[in-house]
Structure formats: structure tokens, C-alpha cells
Amino acid sequence: MTDDRVSPRWVHWRETVNLEEYHLRWQRMEQQGTASHGEADFIEGYQPDGVLDAGCGMGRVAIELHHRGVDVEGTDLDADLLAYARADAPQIPWHHADLTDMQLSRRFGLIAMPGNVMIFCRVDHRRPIVATLAAHLASDGLLVAGFSLDQGDDALTLAEYDEFCLAAGLCLVERYATWERAPYEGGNYAVSVHAIDG
Ligand SMILES: C[S@@+](CC[C@H](N)C(=O)[O-])C[C@H]1O[C@@H](n2cnc3c(N)ncnc32)[C@H](O)[C@@H]1O
Numbered sequence: 001m002t003d004d005r006v007s008p009r010w011v012h013w014r015e016t017v018n019l020e021e022y023h024l025r026w027q028r029m030e031q032q033g034t035a036s037h038g039e040a041d042f043i044e045g046y047q048p049d050g051v052l053d054a055g056c057g058m059g060r061v062a063i064e065l066h067h068r069g070v071d072v073e074g075t076d077l078d079a080d081l082l083a084y085a086r087a088d089a090p091q092i093p094w095h096h097a098d099l100t101d102m103q104l105s106r107r108f109g110l111i112a113m114p115g116n117v118m119i120f121c122r123v124d125h126r127r128p129i130v131a132t133l134a135a136h137l138a139s140d141g142l143l144v145a146g147f148s149l150d151q152g153d154d155a156l157t158l159a160e161y162d163e164f165c166l167a168a169g170l171c172l173v174e175r176y177a178t179w180e181r182a183p184y185e186g187g188n189y190a191v192s193v194h195a196i197d198g
Contacts (some may be wrong), residue, residue, distance in 0.1 A: 003077070004120070005077060005098050005100070005122070005125075006077060006078070007120055007121055007122040007123070007125075007154065008154070009119065009120055009154055010120045010121075011080075014078075015153060016159045019080060019081065019084070022058075023058055023084050024129075026058070026060060029085050029096055037064050038063045038178070038179030038180055039112070039114035039146065040061055040064040040068065040113070041179070041180075042063070042144070042180075042181070042191065043065060043070075043110060043112050043114075043144065044065065044068055044070060046109075046110055046142060047127055048056070048070070048108070048109035048110035048141075048142065049071075049072075049104065049108075049109035049138065050071050050072075050107075050108040050109045050110070050138070051065055051070055051071065051102070051109065051110045051111070051112060052072075052073050052074070052075060052108040052110075052111045052112070052115060052133075052136060053065070053072060053073070053074040053075070053109060053112055053114075054075055054111050054112065054113050054133055055075070055077075055099060055113055055115070055117030055120065055121070056074030056075060056081075056082075056085060056101055057076055057081045057085070057115060058077070058081050058082075058084040058085050058088070059074050059082075059084070059085030059088060059089055059092065059094070060115070061112065061114050061115070062074040062085070062089070063085070063088060063089045063092065064093050066089060066091070072092060072096065073092065073093040073094070073104075073108075074092060074093075074094050074095070075094070075095035075096075075097050075099065075102060076094075076095075076096070076097075076098040077096070077097065077099070079096055082094055086108060089158050099117075099121065099125075099129040099132055099133065100121075100125045100128045100132060101128070101132060101192070102132055102136075104136055105131050106136075106140060106166050107136055107138045107141065108136055108138060109137075109138050109140070109141050109142070110138060110141060110143075110144060111133045111136060111141065111143050111144070112144045112145075113133075113143075113144065113145040113146070113147070114146050114179075115146070116143075116146070116147045116148055117145070117147070118145050118147045118156055118161065119150075119154065119155070119156050120169075121149060122156075123154050123156075125166060126156060126160075126161075127134045127164045129169040130143070130161075130164040130167075130168045130170070131164075131166055131167070132134045133168075134165075134168035134169055134170050134196070135168075137170075137176055137196060139196060140195075140196070141195070141196065142173070142193055142194065142195050143165065143170055143193070143194045143195075144191065144192070144193050145161070145191070145192050146179060146189070146190070146191040146192075147186060147189070147190070148172070148189050149167075149187075149188045149189065149190060150188060158175075158190055158192070160195075161192065162192075164195055165192075165194045166197075167171065167181070168197060169196055169197050170194035170197060171194060171195060171196075171197040172192060172193070172194055172198060173193050173195045174192075174193040174195060175190055175192050176190070176191045177189060177190065177191075177193070178191065179191055
């Protein structure tokens, strides 16, 4: 991908991964019952009134939520991955949009970014992305993001992420080390839940 809206990390991932094989691997895990659905379990637990899977990729999490009866939509910048999502679940509304300036016509009870989406976004896009997502939340909505806290030039710290959220009017309500709700004790992965402040 040469699109300058995507991060070097995403360009590298795309260069090293064969999409057809990646998709087949997930399909096989689904068929064999070995696919993990920790993210969907976590999201469904809030019984949200409408979910947006932001940076949905091939729709892994959104499709699982749809199977459970959750009203879900997905959005991603990468048309190639979205094509798999559309083919697998044409009944779900999929949006081809940049999270930085996306404008959807509805608000959601929960917006989720599973699968390290925040660190696959351009460093300079992370703050505006959080602001855009906050603008798509219902008044009692939640923003949920799980990402690695690994080191490197494009790392994102929890302090930075919390500051982006605060600037967008969101405060931290819960933080875990895993999607299974293990307590967060300073490890290198965190799942954060933010809500509209006040
Ligand atoms: C590692 S993938 C995760 C996909 C999916 N959430 C999952 O868990 O399977 C990161 C996704 O973020 C998307 N992404 C990165 N920057 C984006 C942006 N600015 N707007 C929309 N999507 C973006 C990529 O296209 C990619 O699909």
C-alpha cells in the first residue's frame, strides 16, 4: 500500500502477509472451533446499543458480534481487507473510511478497536482518531481499545492514549491486562474503556 494515510507499521504488515492465507487461517480456526472470541465476549458484556468495529480489517470481531445478534457496523481504511468482510457478511454495514475524519450518520453505544488498531494508525493521526470516535459515541457510549505497549518509534503509551481521550472529553473507567478482564498491573498489553466525561 502506498496510501500516505496508513502507518509504516501497516504498510510493513501488508507487505509481509498474504491476505488469502491470513483469511483462510481465520476461517479454519472458526470451523475447528479454536478461534478465540475474547474481544467479542468483552464487548457483548456491556450490552451496547449499537457497536462500531473501528479498524475492523476483515471483520473478525464484527462478524462474531453479528452472529450473537449484536447491532454492529464496521469501518476500515483498507479496501482489500474490507472486501473479505463484505464477502463473508454482506448483511453488515461496512464503511470504507479513514478513522481520522470519518463521518457516519449515527452514534454508537460502544466503539471498539480490538487488534492493536491504535498502534497500526499513523502516530500523528492517533489524537484526531480518538476525537473522531468520541464524536460518534452516544451520550452513554464507551470507547474500548486494546493495544500492545511495546517499545519503538511508533509506540503508544497509556498516558498518551489517556490524554488523547481526555482532550476528546472521555475519561478512563476500566483498564485490564487482557480481554478476559485480568487486572492491569503494568504489563505490555492493555484493554482500556473510556466513557464521556461527566
Ligand atoms: C491489525 S489490523 C486489526 C483488524 C481488526 N480490528 C482485527 O482485530 O482483526 C489494524 C487495522 O487498522 C486499520 N487502520 C489503520 N489506520 C486506519 C485509519 N486511519 N482508518 C481506518 N482504519 C485504519 C488497518 O487498515 C487495519 O485493518
